[in-house]
Amino acid sequence: AQSVTQPDIHITVSEGASLELRCNYSYGATPYLFWYVQSPGQGLQLLLKYFSGDTLVQGIKGFEAEFKRSQSSFNLRKPSVHWSDAAEYFCAVDHMYSGGGADGLTFGKGTHLIIQP
């Protein structure tokens, strides 16, 4: 069964500093990878996705992520965080059966990002 691990439950970063959130997945075939962000009381907003091709993907709000197959990782980065980036971040993996269909996204437990002024 596929799984996603986000090793850091909480991360505190100073405003203006760089950020890297870690994500490791376990899945035998090529995964489809996503990062979502959730603000308090809100649903999930897609930041970026990786399906194939260039392993460095750009997303919204200045975020990027790099897919590293050898490390089974898909870490999220931002060069300079803003106070408005404080939120919960979720990494997720999806796959498609060869016959089509899917069994839904598998999410990590999330990383809570705190921004210090």
Next chain:
Amino acid sequence: KAGVTQTPRYLIKTRGQQVTLSCSPISGHRSVSWYQQTPGQGLQFLFEYFSETQRNKGNFPGRFSGRQFSNSRSEMNVSTLELGDSALYLCASSLRDRGFPNEQFFGPGTRLTVL
């Protein structure tokens, strides 16, 4: 284009009751998935509907059910509510054509509290 909408946003029920939650997908999206989010278990996949048919189901008891209408709107139902059913229920829609991965777009969720 309007996003995914969910109603109601908040709901309080007592144990043993049943509840129905509604989700309207983004126009043109035929796939609707439901997820349960709790502090302890995180985000878990409930089921997916595509063209009025349940295409996939997560590991939840039969008390959790759903359906999809011809206009792609979806409802999920939880019968005989238990305290542990208290959660944020998220609906997501996508194009989800067979053989192609698609990103899912999430609604704001319905916060269900079971007393």
